[in-house]
Amino acid sequence: MIKYIDEIDIESKTIFIRVDFNVPLKEGKVADNTRIRAALPTIRYCIKNKCRIVLASHLGRPKGKFQKSLSLQPVGEELAKLLDTDIVFAEDCLGDGVKKVVQDLYSGRIALLENLRFYPEEEANDEKFAKTLASYAEVYANEAFGTAHRAHASTYGVAKFARQKCAGFLMKKEIESLSKLLENPKKPFIAVVGGAKISGKIHVLNSIIKKVDILIIGGAMAHSLLGAKGFNLGKSLSEPESYPLAKGLVEEAKRLGVEILLPIDVVVSSSPDDSSFEVVNVDNIPSNKMALDIGQETVKLFSEKIDKAETIFWNGPMGLFEKPPYDRGTRKIAEAISNSIGFTVVGGGDSVAAVQSMGLSGKFTHVSTGGGASLEFLEGKKLPGIEALEI
Ligand code: ADP
Ligand code: MG
Numbered sequence: 368m369i370k371y372i373d374e375i376d377i378e379s380k381t382i383f384i385r386v387d388f389n390v391p392l393k394e395g396k397v398a399d400n401t402r403i404r405a406a407l408p409t410i411r412y413c414i415k416n417k418c419r420i421v422l423a424s425h426l427g428r429p430k431g432k433f434q435k436s437l438s439l440q441p442v443g444e445e446l447a448k449l450l451d452t453d454i455v456f457a458e459d460c461l462g463d464g465v466k467k468v469v470q471d472l473y474s475g476r477i478a479l480l481e482n483l484r485f486y487p488e489e490e491a492n493d494e495k496f497a498k499t500l501a502s503y504a505e506v507y508a509n510e511a512f513g514t515a516h517r518a519h520a521s522t523y524g525v526a527k528f529a530r531q532k533c534a535g536f537l538m539k540k541e542i543e544s545l546s547k548l549l550e551n552p553k554k555p556f557i558a559v560v561g562g563a564k565i566s567g568k569i570h571v572l573n574s575i576i577k578k579v580d581i582l583i584i585g586g587a588m589a590h591s592l593l594g595a596k597g598f599n600l601g602k603s604l605s606e607p608e609s610y611p612l613a614k615g616l617v618e619e620a621k622r623l624g625v626e627i628l629l630p631i632d633v634v635v636s637s638s639p640d641d642s643s644f645e646v647v648n649v650d651n652i653p654s655n656k657m658a659l660d661i662g663q664e665t666v667k668l669f670s671e672k673i674d675k676a677e678t679i680f681w682n683g684p685m686g687l688f689e690k691p692p693y694d695r696g697t698r699k700i701a702e703a704i705s706n707s708i709g710f711t712v713v714g715g716g717d718s719v720a721a722v723q724s725m726g727l728s729g730k731f732t733h734v735s736t737g738g739g740a741s742l743e744f745l746e747g748k749k750l751p752g753i754e755a756l757e758i
Pocket of ligand 1: 561562563564585586587588604658659660682683684685686687688689714715716717718719738
């Protein structure tokens with residue numbers, strides 16, 4: 368069993384919160400503050416409870432070395448703006464300076480540590496490093512769902528040394544929403560999966576197929592299934608080495624009585640940089656062209672099923688959505704899902720980015736902040752960051 372932050376006594380205590388502030392930066396400023404905003408309910412709750420709050424996160428991949436461009440300082444500035452308060456930036460994760468910053472914190476005030484991954488000990492789940500992080504506070508809270516699938520010092524090792532441990536509100540929302548997909552989802556339950564590669568998502572496909580009534584596959588991922596069926600794909604992105612995986616999935620679907628829907632028409636062009644295109648049936652892809660999006664007939668086919676679903680999980684764009692006009696299929700499917708009155712969850716870095724850029728986030732029941740973490744959760748794997756909170 369794990370406890371959520373509102374189930375333990377945190378009043379006037381020092382709390383160490385592992386947040387996921389791994390945000391995109393542009394010219395030294397936070398380019399998208401979604402992940403920071405996602406942690407605000409927990410931070411505000413701690414302020415209300417007069418806690419002394421120590422926040423820690425990783426940012427990017429500094430590979431265990433200090434890198435000025437990956438400092439959390441701009442993140443601290445953004446957080447200060449969002450909360451309209453001062454934040455103490457500790458400039459490090461270890462050392463007497465950090466200890467002093469924490470000791471000198473007033474109740475209701477926040478200190479932000481420097482990028483945890485400036486230390487190789489973080490990703491190595493080093494015991495001493497974990498112990499030091501735990502020593503800063505009386506309570507450890509994990510709010511970093513996006514890194515919950517990693518057993519790092521701040522997400523895993525630290526919990527062993529924590530006097531009290533719990534999950535924050537964002538973590539709670541992620542666990543509850545994703546669990547709903549796995550435990551008695553309302554039927555019909557449809558998974559819409561797209562993206563680039565089938566090999567990277569075969570585990571989640573093999574797992575989700577046991578839960579859904581219909582599996583809709585689009586994007587380049589569908590090419591591997593079409594290729595396995597013998598369709599000529601031209602220059603389209605596909606993984607011939609994964610055709611056996613694709614065939615296995617189709618057989619499993621048959622065995623379980625799950626319907627798999629694939630694109631019936633696609634938007635083809637000579638290259639991703641060429642915006643002139645034509646729409647062809649999947650049995651008619653010219654050998655010098657590549658499929659970059661699903662076609663209108665496919666959008667119609669998929670949307671009709673989506674309209675009737677009670678539960679929908681979506682991961683993976685339907686095409687090369689970064690390059691208009693090849694974003695249309697993804698846009699239409701995102702709209703169809705967001706118009707559903709059912710329980711709708713979107714997960715995955717690119718899919719969530721697509722939903723956000725279309726301004727549709729508010730129309731999904733849950734927009735998962737975890738890419739890899741949400742997929743591993745749906746595979747039924749125990750995530751180390753959640754497991755470590757077990758009491
Ligand atoms: P997510 O991050 O949501 O899990 P993925 O990383 O699996 O999604 O896949 C996203 C990528 O797949 C995007 O970069 C998108 O351009 C690419 N993609 C989808 N369909 C196609 C296609 N038909 N051709 C080329 N790339 C595609
Ligand atoms: Mg991605």
